Amino acid sequence: MKKFTFLIFFLLAALKLPGQIQGLNYQAVIIDKNPQEIPGKDISGNIMPNQPIMVRFSILDAAGTIEYQEEHATITDLYGMINLVIGQGTPTASSPNLFPGIDWNGTLKSLKVDLSLSDIDIFYSDFSFDELTFVPYAFHRNITATGSLIVDGMTNLKSRLDVSEGSPAFLSGDLTVDEKTTLNNDLTVNAASSLKGQVTINPDFQSPGDKSNYDSYPLRVEGGNQGIAIKIDGTRSSNNYFVTFMDDEKIQGRIEGQTVSELDNDPEYIFNNIKMGNEVIRSGVDVAIATAGVASASSSSTVCAGFGACVTAPVPSLIVAAAAQLVLEIANLAMVVADQVLYNESVRNNIGVTYQSGSGDYAEWLQKSDRGEKLIPGDIVGVKGGLISRTTNNADHFMVISHNPIVLGNMPNEDKVLDYEKVAFMGQVLVRISGKVYPGDFILPSGKNDGVGIAISPENMQPDQYQKIVGVAWSESLSDLPGYVNIAVGINANILAQLGTAQEKKMKEQEAEIKNLRSQIDKMNDVLSRAVPEYSALMQNEQEEVFAPSAAAQEQPSPKEYRTVIYHEITNQQIVAGLSMAETILREKGVDVKNNPFFKKIKEDPGYRECFINDALTSIKSEMDKNYNADIKSGANIIRLN
């Protein structure tokens, strides 16, 4: 056949291709458009089997411009069919793009097919021209759907998914993202969130941010009645850092878990228990003194001239008052003990976390008396009327400017920060000193109103210096030059208790010494009275001259006279009356006696009440026995009243 024109019958099928093949399936039957000449009626519509042909595909845009063009050299099969994949041919020189470069943008696309019935003398003739009425190749990029795109089956996107023009995306089901997720704008989560990976908040603020500005904080928790809850796996211990504060250098502080054993080894806990223990000791001493007071009040001695009856009975009201004092001291002791018990019980019940930091003190903002005064950390300041300054003369308290407190309270408003300064209330703090300092020395203001402290050893402390104690040195400075030492502040009460105990001990020793001296004087008077008959008269006259103006002096036994001491037996009723008086005294002082642990237990627990009264009587009896024996030894006349 010399010349062919073509009658077209083609079947175009656009199918989703399996695998990674890119292209459109194209099937066509090549039919001889020229009828076959035979006698009579010629045969038309003959297929063209086993025919080498060239096929040229052109994909045109709406304007008819070629977007892609390729050629295929193929041979028709026995049935005149060709099976080709558009996209797998050889792009022609006229093709502006490769097949993947076709912009399936939703506008009209057309497929033009040209045929050449020879693969040697190539001459293309039009074969077909058809519009692509749907997007035939869903794998391809840049598919633009001007309307809605509804996909009933699974959609597998092998490249990025962009939702542009500020269009929202709504997912009614779960969203699972295997790789990293980057959000360039606000994230709003309206339901509970569970983040199982590490979360890092690294804000990209334009400036470091104003610390007083709420918007400067990358993590803000607002709304609701509660804040942040941190829960760790299992039980907590010091190996669990609930919160760690760090900078570029190192960890600067942390909130960590704590166990009972760790609590027992916690320095703060030990310190508090020691302090409370000291309070118990001091209260115990007070009870002992009060007991002695009751014993003293329950007895009365009158120095009698000669051996006549010179009797002064104990005054019941004094006994009751002494008993009341005893009860108060016992109540105080009970409260101190109860405080320690309650503290330990509370701490152990609420044991959980501990806050650790390199900073060592607990401080508060205190207002400066002179806004212009420059105070630096380590300065010793005097507190008067709640205002601080370097002037320590006539100050009520003496404290230290803190450098970096672990806890800082009484925060002033931002605009008044310059009026305030951080003052250490408790813990360890560096203080400026002048002169040598040894651990254990008391630090006092220098008295020069210069913010510098001086060290006084405990042995050299004078009572008038007690109120000026700033703290106790825990480090040393062996140089005479000014420097800094680490001191402990806020434990002055404990120190004063210790000093009080030492003073009490000293007083008792002096009292015993006085008693001993008195006994020796009595014996000397006795000996002198016997040796010198006029001695007694002379001494009596001397005594009368000396002691007559004072009524109290009459109560003092004369060494020359025989004493008669009357011991009054303390009864339950007197202790009960003392309890009632103590309650009245406390109530008058504004103490909530009703909820006072001691009085509450006394009232609610009859057994405890009875035990308390018996213990008090036993203690008083024991004290009275001591005095009784001492009076017997002194040769006084003893009268015991029941």
Place this chain on the structure above:
Amino acid sequence: MKKFLISLFLVSFVFATSAQQVFLETGLVISSFDYKTSDGSKIENLKGSGKSCFGLGVRMPVMKSQWHALLEVSDNNYGATSSDPELGNFSEWDVSYLGINLGADYEFFKPKMINIERNGLSFYIRGLIATEFLLSGKQKLNSQVYDLSGEEEFDKPTFFIKGGIGGNYYLTRNYIVFVQYIFGRSILFGNYSGQEKLNYTTHAISLGITVDLTYKRK
């Protein structure tokens, strides 16, 4: 046209029968198509087929010699088949032509008349020219049947040159049976360059009877 020719032939036949021999024949004509397309190529697998033929004519002695002139009207049926397994095509043709044959023959070994009777065998050779006109024709192409009327290759007068041999057997002086074989080949006139050309080759074997009307019993 066909009706006109048939009517003309019958009128001539009536007037000519008074001194002629009249013959009637029928037989089998095996035809084949010699076909060339417009580019001169032939088609493959074009096979001829056998069809019937029928003829009615007059035969007249020329100058009382052994030569005879004859005129015959015939009805010839031709056929052929063609198949193309590669393309899956099958075609079959079946056409019927009315032919007007004019010819002459020379008779050998004619038996002598004995006692006014003639009995015996003779032979003759015959040559004819003929023109044939399509009476009907159909073409079966695959499953379709087409009427060939109007088809250029078939629906136009076809000229034949025919020749053959035959034998007469004189039953009596007046009744003769004959059998003959006639070969025919159609001829195209004019310029067929670039056009399809269809020629027929025919082989006709027929059996007939001749009635001699020239003898009049006195």
